[in-house]
Amino acid sequence: MSDEELDLAFEDLPREKAGPGFSAQVMARLDGQPRAAEPSWRLRWATLCALGLLAIGLVIAFALEPRREAEMARRRQLQEISRARMDLEAELARIKAQVVEAEPVLLLDGRDDIGFLLPDPGGRELPDADPGSLRPRPVRLMPAAQEAF
Amino acid sequence: MTIPTDEELMAQTARGDRAAFGCLIDRHKDALVNYLAHLAGRRDVAEDLAQESFLRLFRAAPGYRDEGRLLPFLFRIATNLLRSKLRRERGWRALGAMFQAAPPNPTPAPLPSELLLQQELRTEIGRAIARLPWRFRVPLVLAAVEDWPGPRIAALLGCKEGTVKSRLHRARSLLRRDLAHFWNGDRP
Numbered sequence: 001m002s003d004e005e006l007d008l009a010f011e012d013l014p015r016e017k018a019g020p021g022f023s024a025q026v027m028a029r030l031d032g033q034p035r036a037a038e039p040s041w042r043l044r045w046a047t048l049c050a051l052g053l054l055a056i057g058l059v060i061a062f063a064l065e066p067r068r069e070a071e072m073a074r075r076r077q078l079q080e081i082s083r084a085r086m087d088l089e090a091e092l093a094r095i096k097a098q099v100v101e102a103e104p105v106l107l108l109d110g111r112d113d114i115g116f117l118l119p120d121p122g123g124r125e126l127p128d129a130d131p132g133s134l135r136p137r138p139v140r141l142m143p144a145a146q147e148a149f
Numbered sequence: 150m151t152i153p154t155d156e157e158l159m160a161q162t163a164r165g166d167r168a169a170f171g172c173l174i175d176r177h178k179d180a181l182v183n184y185l186a187h188l189a190g191r192r193d194v195a196e197d198l199a200q201e202s203f204l205r206l207f208r209a210a211p212g213y214r215d216e217g218r219l220l221p222f223l224f225r226i227a228t229n230l231l232r233s234k235l236r237r238e239r240g241w242r243a244l245g246a247m248f249q250a251a252p253p254n255p256t257p258a259p260l261p262s263e264l265l266l267q268q269e270l271r272t273e274i275g276r277a278i279a280r281l282p283w284r285f286r287v288p289l290v291l292a293a294v295e296d297w298p299g300p301r302i303a304a305l306l307g308c309k310e311g312t313v314k315s316r317l318h319r320a321r322s323l324l325r326r327d328l329a330h331f332w333n334g335d336r337p
Contacts, residue, residue, distance in 0.1 A: 006325060009274050010293040012267065016186040018178035019196055026174055026203045027167065 155219040163210040170210075174203050177220065180295060181227055187294045188286060189231055190279025198234065202227040221305035228287055228305070270331070277327040285320035288313050 019025075153161075153172070161169035181202060185195035205226050213222070278286060288306065291297040292313075303310045 003321065006321060006328075007293075009270060009328075013187065013271055013274060013294060015179075016183040016192060016195060018182045018199065022178050022182075022196065022200065023171055023174045026200050027171065029200060029204055030167070030170075030207055 156215045156217060159210060159213055159219055160215065162207065163213060170203075170207055173206075177223060178203075181223065184224060184290060184295050185227055185231055187275065187278060187290045188228070189235070190275050194231070194234060198227060198230050201230055205230075218301075218304050221301055224291070225305050232283065273328060273331050274324075277324050280327060281320055281323055285316050285323060288316045289320035289324070292317055 153169070155173065155176070158169045158173045158176075162173065178199060181199040182195045185198050186192045189195060189198075202223060206223050209222075209226075213219075278290065281289065288302050291302045291305065292299075297305075299310045299313050302313045306313065
C-alpha cells in the first residue's frame, strides 16, 4: 500500500458531525452542572494518597501487633518478677531483723523442766560485752527440749 | 463586520459572555466530534466527550491565557478526556465481558460490490487507526483526518515539530503494515 493510496483512503473517511442539538445541550449542561460536581484531580490524588497512607498504617499496625503483644507479656513478666523480688527482699529483711533481735543462747544444763541459758558469743566479740549479760538465767524447757536432753 | 477570532471569543467568554462561547462551540463542534470519533474508532463516545470538552473549556476560560493556541488547548482537553475514558473502559472490560451480552449485529443492506469494498476499506482503516498506539494515533488523526499542520500538532502534544514528523512517519508505516493483508487481498 503506497503513501498515495493511504492518503486517498484517509480522504475517503467519512466526516462525523455534531448532532443538531449539540450547542444547546452544552449550554444546558453549563447551567445544570455545578462546577464542583466533579472532584478535581488534586482531590482525587489527595484521596488516593490518604487511602494509601491508611493502608500502609494498617499493614504496619497488623504486622507489629504480635510483636507488641509479646512486648506487653514480657513487661508483665518483668513486673511480676520485680514484685516477687521485692516481696522476697522484704521477707529477707524481716528475717534478718528477727535474727538480729533474737538473743543467741547457749543451753548449759538443767533439771527436768528447767534449763540455764547463757548468751552465745559465737566466737565473736559482742559489741556491748557486759559481763552481767553473760549471767545464766533459768528458763522453763518445753517438752520437746526435755526429750532432746 | 469582522469575524471575531477564537481568542477574542474566549476573552469574551472569560467575561461571562455565553453568546461568544456559543459561537466558539458552533465553530469547532464538528471538527472536535470528527476528531474524537476517529481517535476512538467509535461514534458513540465522540459527542458526549466533545460536550464535556467544551464544558471544561468554559470553566477554564477565566484562567486561559491567550497564546494563539485555543484549538490545540481544546483538542488537548478532548484527547485527555478520551484517553481517561478508554483507560477506565479497559479496566472494566474484562469484568464487563463476563456479564454483557454481545451487541446485536445489524444486518447491512446489500450493496453493489464496489460500494461494499469502499465501505469495508473505511471500516478497516478505522479499526487500524484505533489499533495504533496512542502516541502515534493522536498526531495521525490530527494530520490525516483533521488536516492540522505540524506546529499546531506539536503545540497540542507539547513536543517539537520534528517529533511530530517522526511519529507521523512511524504511524503511517504501522498503518500500511497493518492494512497490507487487506490491501493485497490476502485477508484471512
